[in-house]
Amino acid sequence: MTPRDLGAAREKLIALFNSAPIIQSFGMKLSYDEAGRALVRLPFNPNFDHAFHQIHGGVMATMLDTAGWFTAAPHFDNWIATVEFQTRLLEPVEKVDLVAAGRIVRLGKRIAVCEMEVRTAAEKLIALGAGTFTATSVPAKW
Template sequence: MSNPLHAFLIDQFNEAPLNKTLGVTLEYNAQGEAVCRWKRKAEFDHGGQDTHGGILVTLLDMAGWFTAAAQSGAIVVTSDINVRLLSPAKQQDLVATARVIRDGSKAVIAEMTVSSPKGLVATANASFAKIGEFPKG
């Protein structure tokens, strides 16, 4: 991996207890946008035997956070997220992606999507407040 910040963020992602439970993978595309992949696990289903909406929101937030942090170079926290659940996941593996639409002095604004092989499942817009800088080196 040629981008040291991407490598650092992927290491942090892989060590997070939440991710160890969910089993999401993180990579960055050529535009420096996070791509989060999740293989469906039935233990995260709701009573209707499909992926719980909380998993969808988590994937959206992960993709947005890791894109905002990578592209701004700042430590960020999610300060606002607006989610639209559009269709059932239909027991499919999911992929969340994000893109920065504004990188300001105090916040980063991103748009995120979650898709399955059958199509778009959810979208979100979020604000990520900048709270510090990553350690150098």
């Protein structure tokens, strides 16, 4: 890891995020707050509901992993990969917009440990996550 312009890396990562087919399918949006946390927003889409018309837990897990990955990625010169990932679904929700946020707990030369959360647009906490991300040998494109 070398000293880097995190703002420039984040701008490139937003472009990378926007180019991903899964992101386009989900309709997610990525931004960063002042603390450098990745914020992943998902407008309500009934296509992501399960049979009881609540938002499927897999959607929230995807948001958690994405928020952690994009929080950690700007800090590395190489592509990173999710090594380990944990999801805690706290409460079912329906017909609401969601926001996931990542936070770095520990940043090393090759490993980042992050905590993530998903809240409704009204700030209700509905899911927690934790993940470990490692730098690979593949140079980053950001």
